[in-house]
């Protein structure tokens with residue numbers, strides 16, 4: 001079998017250990033490397049001519065991306081997983097115990113077990129390249145660093161910094177890594193290996209103590225202070241995870257026990273906790289999301305079609321959505337954008353949106369002012385159709401008015417090229433209706449973003465019957481360059497995400513009208529695992545937007561989408577939500593966060609909050625509506641697969657990732673159990689809860705989606 005590790009000796013006595021997993025684009029750590037590594041370490045120890053060791057990757061642009069997640073997925077029992085962690089401990093401890101200096105030369109992704117491998121080296125140097133990132137993202141997989149990271153990281157960079165890295169899974173850039181003491185030097189890639197060799201020749205260096213504030217020194221330097229850190233971290237984790245994710249608390253426990261009882265004990269605790277997490281249902285769900293998104297990256301969105309390159313984009317409308325779309329196109333995709341709006345105000349909004357995003361990077365020292373200005377130069381503006389002839393794609397983000405969109409289609413066919421794609425950011429109008437105005441309907445497609453555009457990862461790519469496969473593939477590729485996760489959905493009112501969201505929100509509205517308080521409703525669904533509650537979401541999206549979409553959905557999809565009539569009173573009272581500072585919540589002049597509930601809203605709706613029902617029951621009523629409609633969408637061919645349905649709900653609505661998405665969750669609940677719950681509600685509240693046919697069939701057959 002081809003070797004993964006290759007040891008070469010230099011005349012100056014420094015040995016270079018190159019890791020290059022055969023046939024894979026990324027290096028990942030696999031259990032079968034154990035014997036190979038042990039053999040190499042034995043060879044190094046027995047060769048007195050070797051004065052130092054440099055560990056480097058043979059991959060073009062990555063160091064080591066962590067333990068092989070497929071290997072973890074294959075663990076059937078906790079003891080299988082514990083053995084993997086313990087094997088990693090043995091190898092990394094042996095590496096760290098080498099008497100010669102060991103230096104890791106890092107370029108590209110150095111994540112998870114890859115960083116733990118580097119931490120077992122005596123020193124680390126990384127390239128200053130934008131592709132170089134260091135981190136321990138295990139928590140995003142429902143895991144913890146199981147290769148000694150919970151013990152080495154705090155001892156290297158301090159408890160607070162280590163906890164922040166492990167509890168967020170954030171990726172650290174080279175300069176940050178140098179500043180926090182994670183690496184000893186940052187150099188251009190061209191001299192990375194030479195620098196590592198020189199560091200090895202210079203011999204082992206005691207890591208420079210990390211600069212800490214006086215408060216931090218006191219807190220981390222005393223057991224009393226450390227307990228404050230751990231207790232604070234625990235409180236924050238409980239608030240953020242609502243008890244739905246076991247990994248963060250276990251990470252804190254590993255660090256706490258390791259610091260209090262020594263590294264050996266800490267490693268034992270780490271291996272045990274790691275093992276429990278690998279076989280947890282939460283981690284299985286989170287790993288399935290990783291596999292799904294990785295698989296999706298390889299798909300063009302249209303069988304057999306290749307995307308055309310997008311060299312220039314035009315955005316019609318410089319408002320909230322248009323500004324966001326233009327911004328991600330320049331800042332992420334680095335594609336020149338021309339923004340057209342009917343007013344200078346709209347244009348300046350788009351420019352300001354992009355500048356604000358980029359300037360955040362400058363303030364955080366991720367970007368130089370020059371880099372910011374270069375990216376800003378990619379965005380030009382116009383109030384007329386000038387400089388748009390060479391556009392490869394035009395994204396319209398104007399009012400939800402069919403006549404206006406028809407006019408846009410005609411304008412673009414007149415002013416742009418024959419191949420120019422017309423992509424509509426409509427959130428509700430069927431693309432087929434928009435395409436009626438086109439002489440080239442094959443170029444018309446939906447490209448539905450979610451607000452805020454720079455934060456929400458999902459976009460829906462909506463093909464109508466005549467959309468060409470090349471248009472689909474080009475649009476999917478364009479969205480990916482913007483850093484988005486696109487799912488291709490079929491044309492239909494509300495497409496996928498808004499369709500399943502509408503019933504979930506309507507049920508929350510019904511519960512409100514039955515006397516549940518706004519706070520109780522929101523808290524119940526946050527406890528269930530959503531990022532925000534349904535009433536907060538309605539205020540954020542806009543009560544007027546919801547009111548506009550509901551009739552379209554009801555007309556196209558049926559009675560079950562009928563929104564409670566009482567909500568019309570909100571619009572009569574000019575309550576649009578955050579956008580006009582008047583909704584279910586109070587909004588201060590500049591406050592980002594909504595303040596308390598605006599109690600006057602109950603009077604407008606003619607209700608008086610009564611006794612709050614059990615939070616789980618409240619959440620269940622809303623969630624089962626979403627689950628039922630998600631299955632209907634699969635049945636109607638709106639989504640191509642349960643995988644797309646899960647990713648769409650998680651990335652578009654924030655469906656709790658630890659549940660794996662609606663379809664994974666239905667498998668967990670069991671179709672028969674879900675049908676029973678729905679039928680129970682149907683008998684209490686009416687036919688809007690009637691289980692769809694596919695669910696009933698699955699219940700009879702005890703079928704699963706995965």
Ligand SMILES: C[C@@H](O)CC(=O)SCCNC(=O)CCNC(=O)[C@H](O)C(C)(C)COP(=O)(O)OP(=O)(O)OC[C@H]1O[C@@H](n2cnc3c(N)ncnc32)[C@H](O)[C@@H]1OP(=O)(O)O
Nearest residue numbers: 026028065066067068069109111112113137145146147294
């Ligand atoms: C011991 C403990 O600490 C446990 C761990 O280490 S758990 C693993 C921790 N590491 C991660 O979570 C990193 C996961 N990977 C990524 O985030 C990304 O792949 C990346 C940022 C490293 C690179 O992203 P990108 O450039 O977009 O490339 P792809 O995501 O498409 O990945 C390319 C191929 O590499 C495969 N791959 C990447 N990481 C892993 C991994 N940890 N395990 C298994 N496979 C991995 C990925 O599946 C792609 O495979 P392909 O089919 O060859 O395209």
